[in-house]
Amino acid sequence: MQKYLKYIIPISIPLIVLLLPLSAFPFDGLTIIQQRVIAIFLLAALCWVFEPIPIYATSVVIIVLELLLVSNKGLYLFRLNEGQPHFGELLSYNEIMATFASPIIMLFLGGFFLAMAATKYRLDVNLARVLLKPFGSDPKFVMLGLMLITGIFSMFMSNTATTAMMLSILTPVIAVFGPKDPGRIAFALCIPVAANIGGIGTPIGTPPNAIALKYLVGDNYISFGEWMAFGVPFVVVMMALAWMLINFLYSADQKKIELSIKGKFLKTPKAIMVYITFTLTIVLWLMGSSHGMNSYTVALIPVAIFSLTGIINKEDLKKISWDVLWLVSGGIALGLALDKTGLARLVVHSIPFDAFSPYAVLFGAAFLCLVMANFMSHTATANLLMPIMAALGTSMASLTPLGGEITLILVVTFAASLGMSLPISTPPNALAHATGHVQSNQMAKVGVILGVVGVLLSFVLVWLLHAVGHIG
Template sequence: MKTYLKYILPIFIPLIILLIPASSFAIEGLTLVEQRVIAIFVMATLCWVLEPIPIYATSVAIIVLELLIISDKGLWFTKFDSPELGQLVDHKTIMATFASPIIMLFLGGFFLAMAATKYRLDVNLARVLLKPFGHSPKYVMLGLMMITAVFSMFMSNTATTAMMLSILTPVLALFAREDMGKVAFALSVPVAANIGGIGTPIGTPPNAVALKYLINENNIRFGEWMLFAVPFVIVMLLIAWLLLIKLFPASKTEIKLNIKGRFLKTPKAITVYVVFIITILLWLMGGVHGMNAYVVAMIPVAVFSMLKIITKEDLKKISWDVLWLVSGGLRLVLH
């Protein structure tokens, strides 16, 4: 019975609201449009929690339902002319969510992350940056967490975790089965990735959503966000590190990270390095050149596409489900 409910409940609520004609009595204090938005919100929440369909499909369903029942080009029986029932939304505004500046910001971040991985910039940076931390397990773990947090500021948390765990896998094999240090190292990467995501507007979707609404006198530039957030990242990272080494002390006294590789020197690889650096600098110096983070994010998209650094095959690997998921969430927030 429970299995059936997870499919029936999310469909049942919006179906009822769809059947409410435009002339129906609205709930006191709410317009008919607001009632319909609430119904869509409840449906989306149930779908995201119960997962009768993929979570990204729920986001698409949100936009389609809004087009059908609260837009000026929706179903004929959902339309009305009475101001008391609310104001129908322009269908172009709803559909524009798929091309919201936030979506473009994430797309630029995905292009940077994909190019960095494709030309091994991420692995080589990790190799170079981990050298100063020596061979003591607790300090190697600190270095690993710091690098993971930095990567996570400009890449998705999931992609950063996957990359760093692939580097860490051979190291985990060095620990004895009963050594709790293995647990600390395994946990350190996802913990650091989540903490690092706070550091920039593109580190995690909630940051970008917040940035969209910080406008006019409350406007925060990319660099200003980092100036405010990075100190929090550093403090939380140190606290997490201390907790991990305290709760899961390592028995092994020395470990060696054997990360092989070298920086590629091909024209395309050098282009990736240069564009990566320039993009980050432009994000940090928004007050100097006048471009906002959304405009800067399109630079790597254009350059990598024109020079075939990111090909059509690579495009298939972009996390489109994440972009759709953010789009649906934006539509709910906008109401």
């Protein structure tokens, strides 16, 4: 019976919500369309938690259900009461379908093309080989070098791919440590920690960042370079704290190790084209809109160049993480429904948040996100919370002195990426745990400390940047 609960619960609860009369809900003025969005939201949340189907499939189901139940081109039977006051406004089917080709999706697609080309022409391994040379043979400094390289790669590549690559480089090195040497734990643990933290540094580093950008528009718009202006310092400080913490908890007995990475930079025309395009794309991103292009437009430049030159061919296209793109698009569609139907605002306005301290709201939202991110996908967590946080940020006047909506969104976004206490929390954690060198309790000890400290640090950083006028 227990194994069927993961199917029964996600289906039965949304169905019950759909069958309830509007008067059963604690919201004044709730419409039928909003009731349907509540049911879709609960279905998404429960499917992302229990995973009766793959999480990317849940995103596709969200989009299809929105098209059927709440769009102006949905099933006729679901539009019979259209025009009545209690029915609500239907969404445009164009807007729902457009989530598959949102600028956020294009930004990630550009990032995937860069990462694939870098891996295919060994740019990542060769950069690691060159950049690790200055760190010598002292285990603690070699570990620092590994963390910095992993963090840098994670800003522009998939955290999972970066972790897999770095762990493969490390395999012969970890074997040098004795079977009971804490250095085994330290080296196996430092890679996923650095990958999880490093992804915070750029808008394409991790899906929660891209989801946050969807809500940082208008006066709250943040360019690629502006994100890095606060993201990179945060990553550097967190990386330093993580390095010191891991060294303190799991200091290596071995006093000297040799890290041998074989390889050399390729000098073929296609490899040189990859180097030039990679550099050009990053420079254009860092220059913000001073050249007239936003980060979404720039992201398509490597897509065009690599496709035109055959650097990325049709076989490579099959290897793109389409599941991640679908997952993000489902979250965007969910946020669209919550926003356009007015449900997010209705829920937020029905709770007297202004009666609470703005600090309590900020920390409460961030730690709720942190806890959720430890037990479910970071992307799913951000998908569920971000539209509600955006509505809350605009409705709470007491948050304005602290940066308002932008502070709330950024702190929650950082919290989503800092959920890394368990092997199931992130794919990098799972890969590190699979090596057999790090146990769940050892991972939890480091993850909990870094998660709590990171949330507090993110609040301080974002507030300071707002105070000096760099954001918000």
